Amino acid sequence: MQIGMIGLGRMGGNIVRRLMKDGHHAVVYDRDPQAIEALTREGAIGAGGLEDLVRKLDPPRAVWVMLPAGQITEATIDQLGKLLAAGDVVIDGGNTFWQDDIRRAKTLKETGIDYVDVGTSGGIWGYARGYCMMIGGDKVVVDRLDPIFATLAPGIGDIPRTPGRETRDPRVEQGYIHAGPVGAGHFVKMVHNGIEYGLMQAYAEGFDILKNASSEALPEAHRFDLDIADIAEVWRRGSVIPSWLLDLTSTALARNDQLDNYSGFVEDSGEGRWTINAAIEEAVPAEVLTAALYARFRSRRDHTFAEKILSAMRAGFGGHKEPQQHPEPEQQAAPQQKLKPKSERA
Amino acid sequence: MQIGMIGLGRMGGNIVRRLMKDGHHAVVYDRDPQAIEALTREGAIGAGGLEDLVRKLDPPRAVWVMLPAGQITEATIDQLGKLLAAGDVVIDGGNTFWQDDIRRAKTLKETGIDYVDVGTSGGIWGYARGYCMMIGGDKVVVDRLDPIFATLAPGIGDIPRTPGRETRDPRVEQGYIHAGPVGAGHFVKMVHNGIEYGLMQAYAEGFDILKNASSEALPEAHRFDLDIADIAEVWRRGSVIPSWLLDLTSTALARNDQLDNYSGFVEDSGEGRWTINAAIEEAVPAEVLTAALYARFRSRRDHTFAEKILSAMRAGFGGHKEPQQHPEPEQQAAPQQKLKPKSERA
Amino acid sequence: MQIGMIGLGRMGGNIVRRLMKDGHHAVVYDRDPQAIEALTREGAIGAGGLEDLVRKLDPPRAVWVMLPAGQITEATIDQLGKLLAAGDVVIDGGNTFWQDDIRRAKTLKETGIDYVDVGTSGGIWGYARGYCMMIGGDKVVVDRLDPIFATLAPGIGDIPRTPGRETRDPRVEQGYIHAGPVGAGHFVKMVHNGIEYGLMQAYAEGFDILKNASSEALPEAHRFDLDIADIAEVWRRGSVIPSWLLDLTSTALARNDQLDNYSGFVEDSGEGRWTINAAIEEAVPAEVLTAALYARFRSRRDHTFAEKILSAMRAGFGGHKEPQQHPEPEQQAAPQQKLKPKSERA
């Protein structure tokens, strides 16, 4: 079928490519003319702007918006609301906050325009591997778009089938789900990312413990000099913890097992935060997902004000003077060895 | 080659089976005569006790101990120390604390007996899937046992190879690793289990948030009634979070998506705890792994004393009286609705 | 000066009493006629409703709303907005969400009505001990209300003065602060409560560790049978951790050191949650405050769905069967003793 795509970054561009490869047609737009040009060379129809894009699509139109969540998406959908007609549908495939979906869908509904939110996972691997899609919207609209989703989804592939699913919705095994009404798609994608943070942090802490097992501050009998890259690899087969994230870790460590090509500064996007907000609203204790988020926050500070408060208190009750510099990691462990003279302690 | 196996539970028995299937020979012992009998029917030589087992093995002997960590393993290895001779090797394949390995190896060394610790992962799936093994011990001893490990390991299978490993130890890709000197095997297995707890808890919290999204205590516009079983399945393909643990979760949810066949009481074994002890000794912040362990501790209490202390304080400063019973989960969220009259609050 | 008070619960009623004791005048209203009657007997002027209350106050009026945050406060302030006149002021002394303050103030401003938010701490002790007040609003309005705040505040009392504050705002030492524009009062009170949760949980966990030191599951040489009530008391003098919360704990434990008069079910109000939401918006890692909130969430569940997911996974990879009942706490510790036979483990 035909789709309009707004936003031709690495995600949007590859979605178009995967669609065209399977026989779909695309009218595409991006702020960057080169991005449009590249795709027109591959068979897409370029548009000079939103108005042009809408004009070039046959009604009932389907316009996929694949832009960074927030301001740009908001403005684009606003404008589309003015250009599209009843029966058309806007698909937000970005990482939008699910409450924004609900609000926007309500506004668009007033003029008969449908809205579908698609939490799209797959990153830079999606073109080849397919996109896992979590979809929110009215059944009839989602069904109408099924050819698009079926093409983008990874399909069953060589992943073993789960027993007992014979009578269940077959789309799910293909890698896409109609999760519920508008907002449900991004809600499920949000939790997916929340889990992702937790999984990543679990591996990361484990490797940190392995790495620091060689610390010279440990008693000699407690030290191991472990090959982290090999350990990541060995766990990929037969252990309890194989996963795609472990595969990626093993690949990165095989390349550079010190990872000194990374600063350790870790960003977070909105989904991790919204997941915790949702947990709090539901009164669900989400210790691990929250700790994973906070580890990222902390990674981006040199020192927190909280830490200075601690030092100020310690000076207050114990006369403790903290060192001014980071010691080498090797000097971190084994508190016995670094205790101050009793006289300075509380 | 030939091996003696002590402990024929589901792990030990299947290890013997996998070895025999590949042409190895086994002399086996268990406290339970039926376990011995079952394996002799399949080709193993049964032993009437440790002494008999040692007698039936050709020197230099290799005796694999596959018993619960702690007292029984300790006593068994103690006794083996008296029965074996220089050049023999004891293999501890259980979940032993790595510092116990080091101590035992030192004692056995005095009479020339070698010791190898093997962290063995694979659970009830190991017979078919192979066992991921993390091995600690002297190179020459570990090398001598290689045929055993090669048989037990999963092999490369259909799991894609990690690029850049061409010049590295090829055993690792087969699913076993010589991690370092005695103790290193169980140390790495310990961290594997620590990570396992963290991964499990990350998924668990995510599904809890999805589940409680339908809570009636939420504002109606914030509620979703999601199909948890389908969501677990959809994430298996194309998302960022596929893993073997997710596969298992999807299978369990396809069978019973309320999971009301489970009490929610969750045990922990020693490795999770030792991992945290190791993190603390190394001064590594391991928030997620620790939170995962604590969630299990908490799952086994009706209420903690800590919670009663909180209630006592709240009564003290605010005159708060806590309800005496668990409300339905649906009544948990949305604090606005359940605030007490101002008069009872601080 | 004269004040109108809406909401005569334990907080509102005692605020009126403390004001009248110091010579202020009050017109009071509550849904409960008995609450009004009680205060009129003590010198207040009763009102039959909001309209009557407004009529009985001399302009420019000051109306203090002391109701549960949420719906009731919202409706009351809405109605006051229609009854009051330019130059009057609404004081919200409840536990309102600070963003609601900002929104309401903006609406009231349209008709010239001022708005002041007062985070009011002190609970059932406030009448005698005074109320710590965190105030948000325009300077001129807050200044006009100063006589009210000065009366309600605790005053310097016998708490030692902090050196170096000679040139700073003297109201602060009296126990009230003009924290900033509208919303700032409740924002600061919100963080106060967030900290409160963290402090409470820190003590609670410590006492839990002391309590469980007598667990029969511990090796005998690791057990202590400690007098928790005496320990709480001894820490009140000369230690690093004396606090009002510890005083209250010691009092509760002196009365009943098993605290079996408490269920362990612990409520939370909105402030704890909003504090975490604020931390997340600011990208501040707030591990301790969050863990304290989650401990309350968890205290209110029999079991979480997350825990059932864990059990389902454990059954999946290891064939583990969890016990169906809570063991006695004494059977919790010492994992060595409770390991399952190897055959059932992964």
Next chain:
Amino acid sequence: MQIGMIGLGRMGGNIVRRLMKDGHHAVVYDRDPQAIEALTREGAIGAGGLEDLVRKLDPPRAVWVMLPAGQITEATIDQLGKLLAAGDVVIDGGNTFWQDDIRRAKTLKETGIDYVDVGTSGGIWGYARGYCMMIGGDKVVVDRLDPIFATLAPGIGDIPRTPGRETRDPRVEQGYIHAGPVGAGHFVKMVHNGIEYGLMQAYAEGFDILKNASSEALPEAHRFDLDIADIAEVWRRGSVIPSWLLDLTSTALARNDQLDNYSGFVEDSGEGRWTINAAIEEAVPAEVLTAALYARFRSRRDHTFAEKILSAMRAGFGGHKEPQQHPEPEQQAAPQQKLKPKSERA
């Protein structure tokens, strides 16, 4: 009565001074001759070494060891074991690990020497304020030393008495407790320090949230520019969270509310770590105390290896490139504004 004191640092020296002020006699030793000289000028008898100290004391001797926990204390008590006689007592007033107490006491018992462990709190304030002491040992020995403890303890002072303690051990209200057999004193002191970490972190996080409320990355309507020093002070009276730690914080902030005289590098001593190990052995979930410990671990690293693992994974699945430098804190919040183009996200 008479006491020998080994270790004349700020704690040991002031303990001697407080004892002498109340009429007790002291024989003192330190590696630093100047420390001995200073105290002899104030009335103590100096000793040239352990042997000399033992000789100058009248049997049955009481020798207080006030040295850093670990090696030095171990060696000193070892040597005392050889010099002292049956009926003498060694008092370890340092921050010793309670299991070391039990081991040492057992050894000393063989030659009839008693052992008492005293967890001593009070820091640099102890001379004036008194020391809160948590004591482990045999009743008859602890009773014999009572005059020492009674002098060192803070006494009831002006801290209000807890109702309902009339029939309980009166020493507790004086600020010292005979907590149980050998080891119990340091066990209780250990938990005291564990709680201390938790309390400190709770305040620290709260102030961090207040501080970052002015971040320019927040939407302007969500920003507050708060006076942290004034807020710390106002909470000291009438709120729920007054404490000695808050007093110290207010003092530090009055002096420098940026705390830029502190690096934010925060040390930990053994007690915090041992508290968590104890919690884990008891299967007590101690989320807050653990998070407080980990915050200190983290404060001492520039970046963790865990964080690099996260970055490596993010590059692997999403092509994310993390910035190499710490942005200003103001650029931390508000994820909406800093999202990368969709093309680089997963």
